[in-house]
Amino acid sequence: MGLIAREIESRGIPTLCFSSALSITQAVNPPRAVYLDYPLGHTTGKVADPENQTAIMHAALQAFVDIRHPGEISNLDFHWSADDSWKDRVMRPSPAADSADDSAGADDTHKDDRVARLATPQYQTAADAQAADPACPTCVFLES
Numbered sequence: 001m002g003l004i005a006r007e008i009e010s011r012g013i014p015t016l017c018f019s020s021a022l023s024i025t026q027a028v029n030p031p032r033a034v035y036l037d038y039p040l041g042h043t044t045g046k047v048a049d050p051e052n053q054t055a056i057m058h059a060a061l062q063a064f065v066d067i068r069h070p071g072e073i074s075n076l077d078f079h080w081s082a083d084d085s086w087k088d089r090v091m092r093p094s095p096a097a098d099s100a101d102d103s104a105g106a107d108d109t110h111k112d113d114r115v116a117r118l119a120t121p122q123y124q125t126a127a128d129a130q131a132a133d134p135a136c137p138t139c140v141f142l143e144s
Contacts, residue, residue: 002028016063018043025073032067034060036076039086052078 002025005015009031017033019025020043025033036043036056044060045053056078063074080086123129 001025002030005030014064016060018060019073022073029071031070032063033073034063034076035073036078038078038080042080046080 001017001019005017008015015031017025017030019033019035020038020040022035022037025035038046045056056076059076059078060074067074121129121132123132
């Protein structure tokens with residue numbers, strides 16, 4: 001994320017990285033970023049909550065005004081829930097999640113359902129894959 005953002009900025013286009021992984025964002029040092037303490041995959045808000053999403057987007061865009069130094073990360077003051085118990089569920093999958101036999105009544109909320117990372121672009125649908133232009137000058141693909 002940081003490398004891509006720096007390359008885009010070197011061409012005169014301001015960037016803003018959204019993050020839910022503060023330590024990783026600090027390590028890659030993008031030109032400017034906003035951090036939201038939400039579960040991974042929810043860096044622009046809660047699903048089906050347009051008010052939350054709009055508020056996050058407005059706060060994030062304000063970072064273009066507020067961030068004054070390269071590498072600065074603005075902490076967005078939103079909360080996923082009233083307490084931080086959600087972090088226990090997403091950060092510590094239950095041992096049952098690794099079990100080959102899911103019929104034993106394992107709690108699905110604790111499963112580690114992340115997909116493997118691949119070196120090639122992945123698409124949700126065949127139509128998305130067909131619509132992607134591998135020669136697009138603004139797209140960065142992992143393999144040529």
